[in-house]
């Protein structure tokens with residue numbers, strides 16, 4: 001993952017693509033590349049590190065062409081290297097592709113292609129896409145690029161954004177969006193057209209944009225575009241005029257930044273895993289954490305300290321650290337901890353979770369802990385912030401700038417970061433086997449798709465928001481690893497809509513709060529099919545006995561729950577360690593819809 005830029009028209013694509021990539025630098029990347037077609041040949045330049053390296057390469061070995069694609073990459077499969085950088089070319093040299101996302105079934109597809117004699121140049125999942133397109137073109141579609149791309153796209157599992165070019169048909173490029181791996185914007189110009197993963201990349205050239213929907217494919221020439229679904233149905237896409245002011249421009253197709261950031265989450269988690277998770281071997285690489293085996297074995301306690309949403313993220317993290325790494329973990333409000341005279345020693349890690357990296361209470365709490373001999377780690381989004389600079393080890397969220405007041409993608413990525421740290425600790429402490437590492441890495445590779453699937457339920461969630469937007473009080477319930485999600489859901493609703501909301505671990509209801517429940521206080525309950533499912537069902541029954549209206553977040557396929565809850569929001573079936581990350585997305589969506597009134 002990270003940034004995609006494409007151009008087709010009458011100008012030299014190379015400077016346009018490089019400038020577009022430059023505007024996406026804020027998203028972070030570890031390598032970059034550009035490809036053009038010139039005189040029937042694909043020409044490529046790629047390099048690791050900053051864009052300046054790529055620019056230097058292009059300067060010393062110039063390429064040009066009126067059709068070009070470029071990419072900035074966070075490595076997901078294979079180390080950051082020139083060979084693994086995008087664009088990737090098919091073995092027969094016909095096709096070239098850039099791609100954002102994770103191909104979940106790439107190993108299966110790679111094996112299939114290898115058995116047909118295809119050889120691979122890189123370790124990436126992306127190369128599977130380009131080889132498969134070439135294979136389909138050669139064996140099934142009689143060279144038809146559109147059909148070969150369509151057939152390939154239908155075989156990919158996971159959320160993807162893809163742009164493909166063929167040297168035999170240099171008058172067109174194809175862009176595909178599958179799921180929510182991030183957007184694909186077409187920029188409509190005059191005798192030229194653009195493609196980008198993010199609006200800022202092409203905003204200088206055009207304000208007319210089309211946003212591809214899930215499972216849409218666009219065939220773009222210099223002066224036309226044709227959009228169809230992957231099933232071959234034509235799509236009549238709306239052209240959006242992007243306003244000139246930079247705030248509206250940044251918001252793009254979304255009504256407000258919170259909505260935009262909710263929809264960016266699938267991509268944000270891909271970026272946060274980029275270069276850190278080896279999905280094949282299960283290795284976790286967290287260079288900046290400065291964690292080695294001796295330290296991992298020495299740690300006797302982790303104290304997570306944070307505020308607000310970041311604190312709730314820590315409550316989920318406690319489950320990861322205790323279950324996977326078997327390290328005793330406490331979670332503390334930073335604003336309280338700094339005044340507490342805590343008991344700490346040099347075998348304690350104090351972990352600050354902070355999106356901004358500058359929250360005064362969090363910084364003061366870790367400073368206090370360090371004074372007492374503890375080591376400090378941080379999970380932080382803002383690069384160069386105090387929490388990053390002063391830590392003994394850190395992991396960046398790579399969520400990109402969070403502009404909405406309500407923290408959404410930073411919460412999601414901080415959960416993924418803690419899961420990665422817990423897995424690494426577990427590997428080094430010997431509490432996780434090699435097989436379990438591979439298992440969890442494969443689970444992680446599914447995350448972008450799972451989050452994307454929840455976001456596809458937007459219409460169903462809009463219908464619910466229509467029913468509930470006038471209520472004044474809400475109760476959020478969850479159990480086990482999902483109880484912090486109930487607290488976070490309530491915080492989000494309060495913060496954004498000024499509607500009163502409470503969040504509780506569901507088992508606490510009988511100790512007092514159940515008295516609150518009546519027909520005026522809808523209950524949102526996370527009741528996915530995990531070890532605590534039956535307990536949650538019984539808590540839903542208790543709420544119903546008090547005339548409560550229950551909205552359950554449940555596992556897809558669970559029809560039984562329909563007889564217990566008044567409304568059901570389904571989420572895909574998943575491993576319970578991933579469930580807090582995915583379940584929250586449905587709460588966020590309902591809250592953002594209630595706030596914006598976009599159902600009206």
Ligand code: M6R
Pocket residue numbers: 307308309310311353354355356357358359362405406407408492495
């Ligand atoms: O930047 P931080 O993560 O340290 O901020 C902590 C809280 O202020 C923050 O999470 C706040 O609760 C959010 N705006 C909630 O959406």
